[in-house]
Amino acid sequence: MTVKDLAASAALEEFAHLDEQSKREIRSALLTAVAVPGYQVPFASREMPVARGWGSGGLQVTLALIGPDDTVKVIDQGDDAGVNAANLRRLIVASSGAADTTDAREASIVQTRHRIPEDPLGPDQVLVLQVPVPEPLRGVERDMRELRRMHAEADYSAIWLSLYEDLVRNGVITQSTGYPVLVGGRYVMATSPVPRWDVPKLHQAEFLSLFGAGREKRVYAVPPYTDVEPLAFEDVAFEVERTEGASCLLCGAVDAYLVEVPASQGWICSDTDWCARRRPDEPPDGTAGRQLVSEGPEVADARV
Amino acid sequence: MGYAAARGGLDAILAAEELMRAKRDGGSSPPLGIEQVTERLNLAVDRVMGEAALWAPQLAAVALRQAEGDLIEAAHLLRAYRSTRPRLVPALPVHADELEILRRIVPAYRVPPGPQLLGRTLDYVGRLLDVGAAPTAPARTVPAPAEPEASGARADGDTRRPGRLLDLLRSQGMVRDRRRGDDPEPHDVTKDPVRPGAPRSARLSIMARAETGALVNLWYRNILGPDGYIHEVTLGEVRHGRLPVRVTHPVTGQPVSIGSVRVTEVEAIEDLDGADEERGLFDVGYGLCLGHNERKAIAMANLDIAVERDGGRSPLEQSVLMTTDGLDASGFLEHLKLPHYVTFRSMVDRKAAIRAAARQRAADVKQ
Numbered sequence: 115m116t117v118k119d120l121a122a123s124a125a126l127e128e129f130a131h132l133d134e135q136s137k138r139e140i141r142s143a144l145l146t147a148v149a150v151p152g153y154q155v156p157f158a159s160r161e162m163p164v165a166r167g168w169g170s171g172g173l174q175v176t177l178a179l180i181g182p183d184d185t186v187k188v189i190d191q192g193d194d195a196g197v198n199a200a201n202l203r204r205l206i207v208a209s210s211g212a213a214d215t216t217d218a219r220e221a222s223i224v225q226t227r228h229r230i231p232e233d234p235l236g237p238d239q240v241l242v243l244q245v246p247v248p249e250p251l252r253g254v255e256r257d258m259r260e261l262r263r264m265h266a267e268a269d270y271s272a273i274w275l276s277l278y279e280d281l282v283r284n285g286v287i288t289q290s291t292g293y294p295v296l297v298g299g300r301y302v303m304a305t306s307p308v309p310r311w312d313v314p315k316l317h318q319a320e321f322l323s324l325f326g327a328g329r330e331k332r333v334y335a336v337p338p339y340t341d342v343e344p345l346a347f348e349d350v351a352f353e354v355e356r357t358e359g360a361s362c363l364l365c366g367a368v369d370a371y372l373v374e375v376p377a378s379q380g381w382i383c384s385d386t387d388w389c390a391r392r393r394p395d396e397p398p399d400g401t402a403g404r405q406l407v408s409e410g411p412e413v414a415d416a417r418v
Numbered sequence: 419m420g421y422a423a424a425r426g427g428l429d430a431i432l433a434a435e436e437l438m439r440a441k442r443d444g445g446s447s448p449p450l451g452i453e454q455v456t457e458r459l460n461l462a463v464d465r466v467m468g469e470a471a472l473w474a475p476q477l478a479a480v481a482l483r484q485a486e487g488d489l490i491e492a493a494h495l496l497r498a499y500r501s502t503r504p505r506l507v508p509a510l511p512v513h514a515d516e517l518e519i520l521r522r523i524v525p526a527y528r529v530p531p532g533p534q535l536l537g538r539t540l541d542y543v544g545r546l547l548d549v550g551a552a553p554t555a556p557a558r559t560v561p562a563p564a565e566p567e568a569s570g571a572r573a574d575g576d577t578r579r580p581g582r583l584l585d586l587l588r589s590q591g592m593v594r595d596r597r598r599g600d601d602p603e604p605h606d607v608t609k610d611p612v613r614p615g616a617p618r619s620a621r622l623s624i625m626a627r628a629e630t631g632a633l634v635n636l637w638y639r640n641i642l643g644p645d646g647y648i649h650e651v652t653l654g655e656v657r658h659g660r661l662p663v664r665v666t667h668p669v670t671g672q673p674v675s676i677g678s679v680r681v682t683e684v685e686a687i688e689d690l691d692g693a694d695e696e697r698g699l700f701d702v703g704y705g706l707c708l709g710h711n712e713r714k715a716i717a718m719a720n721l722d723i724a725v726e727r728d729g730g731r732s733p734l735e736q737s738v739l740m741t742t743d744g745l746d747a748s749g750f751l752e753h754l755k756l757p758h759y760v761t762f763r764s765m766v767d768r769k770a771a772i773r774a775a776a777r778q779r780a781a782d783v784k785q
Contacts, residue, residue: 131502133502133503133504139609156610156611158608158609159611160608165749167750167753168749190757193427195426196427197430198427199427200427200431201431246753257736259613259730262613285776286771288771290761290768291764309760309761332611355767357770384760
């Protein structure tokens with residue numbers, strides 16, 4: 115090989131954006147993560163074309179896994195049309211040639227921020243979760259050396275104590291999203307943050323879940339058929355989000371994660387594609403939902 | 419189906435891109451040439467290269483132009499570009515004594531070994547806003563100092579590569595000797611993420627890439643802020659100059675110089691005054707970053723020795739390692755603009771649950 119050859123190879127556009135060496139490093143970290151469920155594996159997080167905190171970790175995981183035959187679904191808050199989901203999707207699709215879909219049942223890889231789809235995922239599917247804060251114990255300990263010790267020794271007394279104090283002071287456990295779970299009976303893990311509604315979907319799941327925290331340079335995993343137990347007391351049940359009498363204004367769903375629409379004094383499904391499929395008579399472009407939630411002029415029409 | 423339902427978000431971001439492009443590339447003035455940026459805004463170019471950790475003046479200028487002058491954004495563009503490039507060859511280590519100085523000051527002595535070379539600096543230029551006519555190339559009133567050639571030709575003999583104050587102090591046995599024979603390969607922070615308890619090479623790499631303002635702020639926090647105290651050091655060296663870049667020739671196996679980079683280098687002499695320290699000695703903190711950025715290199719050198727002296731007793735090392743990267747901090751800050759309605763709904767749910775529990779308790783007490 116000559117210097118010229120080297121320079122020429124360097125000039126090529128890489129498949130799936132990252133160079134092969136970077137992808138190998140990420141895959142290697144992911145294999146460690148799968149082998150040690152719930153353990154945060156450090157990885158050499160690359161600078162991506164999206165900012166840190168905007169899904170750069172999930173994006174690296176997806177790009178390390180994806181092949182041209184994959185079909186990818188990308189959601190933010192459960193919505194395929196969210197602007198950041200749209201941006202991540204076009205990066206993934208343009209650099210890999212993979213197909214995209216909004217139907218969770220058709221996707222081989224689902225990259226998501228803050229939700230797990232309502233459709234049950236199967237053994238041929240991989241869920242990639244974007245993670246802002248991978249450390250479940252940060253609320254009870256700030257020092258990183260001490261945090262390492264606590265995980266290494268499975269010393270989780272501080273977080274149990276904080277849950278107990280929470281219960282005593284407030285009458286309920288007040289943790290909203292990112293609820294801490296014990297994975298495989300060993301590591302306490304932060305759940306992304308997805309709502310508590312989605313946490314039970316991880317327990318003994320048929321699918322593989324990969325968590326990518328780009329800014330904090332950690333990946334972790336829940337392999338299929340792994341125990342994922344929310345930290346809760348025997349006599350105080352783990353509670354998911356529920357509002358008495360709430361149902362989706364669009365599809366009527368009661369048994370789904372609903373988000374409030376104050377202007378309409380009602381609720382709609384956060385999983386927009388699942389919701390749209392329950393309304394087959396409407397155009398499948400999501401416009402019904404958008405009209406309901408939009409306030410003021412469409413973003414696309416804004417002019418300065 | 420599939421694509422149609424996801425179209426709304428894509429249309430919006432395409433429109434936003436178009437608005438960005440229209441303002442940046444439109445307007446009535448001529449487009450900004452890359453040479454204009456590298457020449458007229460050279461300090462901004464240096465800063466972007468330093469925070470991106472990539473020596474590439476032309477690319478940094480392109481990034482600055484594309485980012486409309488936003489330095490963090492430009493550093494992001496450059497780093498994201500860098501992460502798509504394979505690493506062909508690691509450069510060979512060069513000794514900082516090879517630095518060919520364009521500027522050197524030694525505040526610790528009036529007449530130090532080697533020259534005090536003021537060089538190019540705004541330090542003593544009055545900060546008077548020049549609202550007169552557009553600047554033109556000045557008529558020379560003082561002869562321009564011969565800038566040394568990048569090739570390494572020595573214009574003034576050894577005065578362009580003077581010894582350093584540290585050598586003098588070392589020869590007097592005045593400095594704690596922290597040199598080590600088992601020197602491992604430098605920790606590559608872009609390959610192995612760092613955690614507290616990191617080797618010094620990792621700490622220095624992190625700070626070399628850090629955002630200038632973050633380092634300055636962290637330093638000042640520990641001077642005047644509530645959470646710590648670090649010394650004001652005495653600067654032994656403040657240098658700006660060129661360092662050669664050498665690689666092993668693929669055919670001959672010999673080291674070959676393939677260019678040079680400009681760096682700012684600072685040595686901070688620290689008075690060891692702690693009860694359990696060697697009071698009869700000084701210690702030294704080190705700062706080196708790409709480009710001409712003295713603010714950054716001084717903060718870096720001061721924080722380097724502060725972390726060393728702290729020895730993991732306070733959160734200072736974690737602050738240096740984990741909180742000074744401009745891209746990390748800015749990206750995470752700005753992510754707050756992303757939709758958070760799924761998480762917010764979950765919070766509202768808990769607020770309702772807490773209030774219901776409180777009502778239940780009150781009712782229980784009444785009975």
